[in-house]
Amino acid sequence: MVTGDKMNYLIGFINHKSPLHQHQNYEIIVCSKGSGTMQLAQREITFSEGDMVIVPPHTLHGSEADAQWERLYISGDLHPFFNLSRPVAVCDNAEKEGLQLAKLIYQNRYAGGDYLHYLISAFAHFLLNNMQPESTISTAVKDI
Secondary structure (H helix, E strand, C coil): CEECCCCEEEEEEECCCEEEECCCCEEEEEEEECEEEEEECCCEEEEECCCEEEECCCCCEEEEECCCCEEEEEEECCCCCCCCCCCEEECCCCCCHHHHHHHHHHHCCCCCHHHHHHHHHHHHHHHHHHCCHHHHHHHHHHHC
């Protein structure tokens, strides 16, 4: 776990099947290569390069993938940025800025302190700006 003055994060890389599990904090999963499927309690989300999913705390999830599938993950106290009750898929933009930010976070995962916090903050804001309004609105409506 990487700790900073402001937040604690777990940042890593995975390239294999992931059994169903859950976390106490948010997890952002970024597909950096290949394709696969994330299993959730109610549905499946198909991944390909540049796709991202924000998984809320205590959400059961797992994954199946082709041999080329690689994912980066960022887990930690992301509550200042997100207030989600269901996972939200986010597609990268044409410039692949989301994937670039995720890779930069992974490359600097041991930097700690303010630098890592600012990178993760920028990534969270990127995700918020690239969420499809209908997905967040429909999620809120379903929760009512």
